[in-house]
Amino acid sequence: MITLHDAFPQYVSLRRALGTKLQEPARTLVDFVNFMEGERAAFITTELALRWAMKPQGVQRATWGRRLSMVRKFAAWLSTIDSRTEVPPGHLLAGRQRRKPPHIYSDREIEQLMAEAARLPSSSGLRPITYKTLIGLLTSTGLRPQEALALNKADVDLETGILAIRQTKFGKSRFVPVEDSTRRALARYAKQRDRLDRRRATEAFLVSERGQRLAPSSTRKTFATLSCAIGLRPPARKGRSGHGPRLQDFRHSFVTRRLINWYRAGRDVERELPKLATYVGHVDPVHTYWYIQAVPELLQLAAERLDGRRPGGER
Numbered sequence: 001m002i003t004l005h006d007a008f009p010q011y012v013s014l015r016r017a018l019g020t021k022l023q024e025p026a027r028t029l030v031d032f033v034n035f036m037e038g039e040r041a042a043f044i045t046t047e048l049a050l051r052w053a054m055k056p057q058g059v060q061r062a063t064w065g066r067r068l069s070m071v072r073k074f075a076a077w078l079s080t081i082d083s084r085t086e087v088p089p090g091h092l093l094a095g096r097q098r099r100k101p102p103h104i105y106s107d108r109e110i111e112q113l114m115a116e117a118a119r120l121p122s123s124s125g126l127r128p129i130t131y132k133t134l135i136g137l138l139t140s141t142g143l144r145p146q147e148a149l150a151l152n153k154a155d156v157d158l159e160t161g162i163l164a165i166r167q168t169k170f171g172k173s174r175f176v177p178v179e180d181s182t183r184r185a186l187a188r189y190a191k192q193r194d195r196l197d198r199r200r201a202t203e204a205f206l207v208s209e210r211g212q213r214l215a216p217s218s219t220r221k222t223f224a225t226l227s228c229a230i231g232l233r234p235p236a237r238k239g240r241s242g243h244g245p246r247l248q249d250f251r252h253s254f255v256t257r258r259l260i261n262w263y264r265a266g267r268d269v270e271r272e273l274p275k276l277a278t279y280v281g282h283v284d285p286v287h288t289y290w291y292i293q294a295v296p297e298l299l300q301l302a303a304e305r306l307d308g309r310r311p312g313g314e315r
Contacts, residue, residue, distance in 0.1 A: 002081055002082060003042075004033050004036050004037070004041075004042075004043075004044070004078075005033060005037065007078055007081065007082075008029060008030070008033050008074075011074055011077050011078070012026050012029075014077070025070045025073075028067060028070055029070055029071070029074055031052075032049075032052050032067075032070070032071055032074075035048075035052045035055075036048065036052075042084070043082055043084040043085050043086075044071070044074075044075045044078065044085045044086055044087075045086045046086045046087075046088045046089070046092075049068060049071045049072075049075065049086075049088045050068065050088065050092065050093075052067070052071070053065075053067040053068035053071065053093060054093075061093060064093045065093040068088055068092060068093050071088060072087060072088050072090065075087045075088065102249050102252030102253070102256070103244075103245035103246070103249040103252070103253075104249070104252065104253045104256050104257075105139070105245065105249065105250065105253045109230070109232065110135065110139055112230040113135050113226055113227070113230060113232075114132050114135050114136060116226045116229050116230055117131035117132040117134075117135055117226055118132050120222070120226075122209055123209070124196055124197070124209055124211075125192075125196050126193065126196050126197060126207060126208065126209050126211065127208070127209040129189055129192050129193070129196075130189075130193070130206050130207060130208065130214065131222060131223075131226070133185065133186070133189040133206065134148060134206055134214070134219070135250070136182070136185055137182070137186070137206075138247065138250035138251065138254075139250050139253070139254065140178060140179060140181075140182045140254075141163070141176055141178055141182065141254065142250070142251045142254030142255055142258075142279070142280045143163075143165070143176070143251065143280075144168065144248070144251060144281070145216070145219070145247040145248060145250075145251075146168070146216060147165050147168050147281075148206065149204075149206060149213065149214045149216060149219065150166070150168070151163065151165075151204070151205040151206065152203045152204060152205060153190070153203055153204070153205050154203065155205065156186060156190070156205050158183060158186060158187045158190060160177075161177060161178045161179070161180060161182070161183035162175050162176065162177050162178070163175070163176040163177075163178060165281065168281060172281060174278070174279075174281055176279065186205075190205070193207060197211045199211045219247070220246075220247065223246075223247050224244070227244055227245060232244050232245050233245070251280065254280070255276065255280060255288060258276055259273075259276070260297060260301065263301035264301070273288055276288055
């Protein structure tokens with residue numbers, strides 16, 4: 001019989017060959033395989049899968065459910081090779097999926113975050129300018145955080161102000177034009193970065209203190225630190241990021257502000273919305289419509305439009 005240690009890389013290779021990046025599940029399932037080996041278990045059982053999924057304490061039930069879901073998919077594939085494998089039932093640890101309401105950053109909060117980023121400790125000077133630029137880029141473009149971190153120097157046309165977003169979520173690529181003020185800010189950053197980073201160790205556009213591409217985990221932790229510093233997040237235990245506004249919320253803020261401005265200007269939002277969906281990389285405008293019901297101000301403006309009134313109450 002094939003061992004879990006040998007089966008796991010085969011499973012990852014197969015899923016990736018089918019077009020799935022499988023980044024988080026691949027990392028998480030390594031821990032599961034190590035757990036199973038520590039238990040001296042030759043095959044997956046529901047009891048062991050549950051025990052591993054519920055190992056993290058102080059987390060939401062949805063986190064347990066997501067971990068168990070990763071094991072279920074692995075087990076379903078493995079059961080075709082090893083008949084002893086138990087596939088955990090789908091209803092275990094299931095909870096009602098609720099999309100978290102977005103935090104819409106105010107202009108003041110964005111200014112504070114960028115000012116705090118500029119004060120980050122740094123021996124080379126790279127860290128503060130990189131995080132300040134990252135926040136400004138996410139604010140002005142609505143990129144997914146991972147899209148911004150994945151940008152290479154060749155993807156950022158500093159002459160035309162067009163970003164090439166390659167093979168992002170759902171395997172889609174797109175070109176994102178930016179405002180001239182954003183283009184100038186990116187050009188200033190690139191000039192400072194090249195002056196401070198003599199190693200040229202990466203092709204990444206946004207670089208870390210050591211001249212490497214920003215890692216998602218350290219980027220989230222640094223942003224959590226910035227958020228705590230200005231009071232957007234409560235202080236968290238050492239080693240924890242706590243709960244509060246996220247990098248992803250810059251994307252939510254970008255979409256929401258654009259929709260609010262369109263409603264206030266009397267634009268035909270239904271006609272404009274597919275363009276916005278394309279710009280931010282939504283595969284279906286229905287994902288963009290979600291913001292209308294998720295943000296109270298947008299919902300009110302949409303209701304006024306349906307009532308035949310201009311924003312402000314005039315019919």
